[in-house]
Amino acid sequence: MKILFSTMAVPLLAATAFAADSIPADLRETALATFKALPSTTPAVANNPITLEKIALGKALFFDPRVSASGVVSCNSCHNLATGGDDNLETSIGHGWQKGPRNAPTVLNAIFNIAQFWDGRAEDLKAQAKGPVQAGVEMANTPGQLVATLKSMPQYVGWFNAAFPGEADRVTFDNFAKAIEAFEATLVTPAPFDAFLNGDDAAMTSEQKQGLTLFMDKGCSSCHGGTNVGGEGYHPFGIVKKPNADILPEKDKGRFAVTHAAEDSYVFRAAPLRNVALTAPYFHSGKVRNLKQAVAIMGTTQLGEELKEEEVDLLVAFLNSLTGKLPEVAYPVLPAETATTPRPVSQILGK
Ligand code: HEC
Ligand code: HEC
Secondary structure (H helix, E strand, C coil): CHHHHHCCCCHHHHHHHHHHHHCCCCHHHHHHCCECCCCCCCCCCCCCCCCHHHHHHHHHHHHCHHHCCCCCCCHHHHCECCCCCECCCCCCECHHHCECCCCCCCCCCHHHCCCECCCCCECCHHHHHHHHHHCCCCCCCCHHHHHHHHHCCHHHHHHHHHHCCCCCCCCCHHHHHHHHHHHHCCCCCCCHHHHHHCCCHHHCCHHHHHHHHHHHHHCHHHCCCECCCCCCCEEECCCCCCCCCCCCCCCCCECHHHHCCHHHCCEEECCCCCCHHHCCCECCCCCECCHHHHHHHHHHHHHCCCCCHHHHHHHHHHHHCCCCCCCCCCCCCCCCCCCCCCCCCCCCCCC
């Protein structure tokens, strides 16, 4: 293999031969046994029928900083839809400039994860959406204060009425979470990989196809499979070899905090890899900025294998084919505040 890269006279020919040899004829079939293309319509969610009114309300709430106690922090602050659905920070900055404990995952395609958060502690997106509102380091608000804020703006009341007709009490914390879930269900990003799975051979480059082949042959796909190329199950981070303590900080034991089972120490949800090229830095600690480095670390920690540089390049080429197209999200015009809207809190609560 080394010769292919050092023989100056025939690099192109050699590369082509390598490509042809290493892409199996039944690549699509094999891939379809492990991965699933994104659906072409907005996915349904349990106990929350999705309507256009709910999506529109959820979008407004997602972008509204008045959901936070300070009036500064919106969901979009940390899950910026213009930058891959995350904040590109090591760990997030929230209320009062506090630094949170973990890296923010993307909200794009999050609907397809088995459960939400790095440790899967929220069963679904509606359960998840209630977390950040109340987290002291994120939005530092209370459900009561949030509902009071929303009820103080007649436009919001009108939108909740339209989104939840037939319910006695419409402006509620539950309905806030359901509207956000409906909006998030639309944040689906079809990528070249989907086009390939759906039958378009030209959608992926030869390098990307070799990378996909390698991704399955090496066993990456045993943890990163399904619709989100991950997000489907829980595995020890460091199943073969423990990562360095800066990448796997000792105090965050992952899923252990959810299940309290000894075998869940340092177990995390296999990261969903769609749009991973846009969501650096990597891992729950956010300590790795470079995608090639993240892939090499997976080789040693999860496979017990020192990946060759050209293997890492091909795997990254495949990961690039997971960068999708965001639906057009027009920035919403939000309801105006009134005399009864609670005033923002600028001091850090509890201090
Ligand atoms: C201060 C930054 C911050 C704010 C504000 C914030 N989030 Fe997050 N979000 C995070 C972090 C950090 C995590 C990961 C936390 C963990 O796993 O313990 C996360 C996780 C998530 C996830 C789970 C994704 C996955 O792959 O598991 C979703 C969905 C999400 N947030 C949506 C929202 C919504 C909706 C809002 C607004 C109501 C919001 N976030 C507000 C930082 C933030
Ligand atoms: C045994 C299961 C397992 C295997 C095999 C595995 N991974 Fe992972 N992967 C994980 C887990 C768990 C995480 C989350 C680690 C964390 O930060 O806690 C992860 C995280 C990642 C990340 C970081 C994503 C992000 O958003 O931060 C990348 C990239 C990645 N894996 C790629 C790969 C590649 C490429 C391979 C094959 C060389 C591979 N993985 C093999 C379980 C696995």
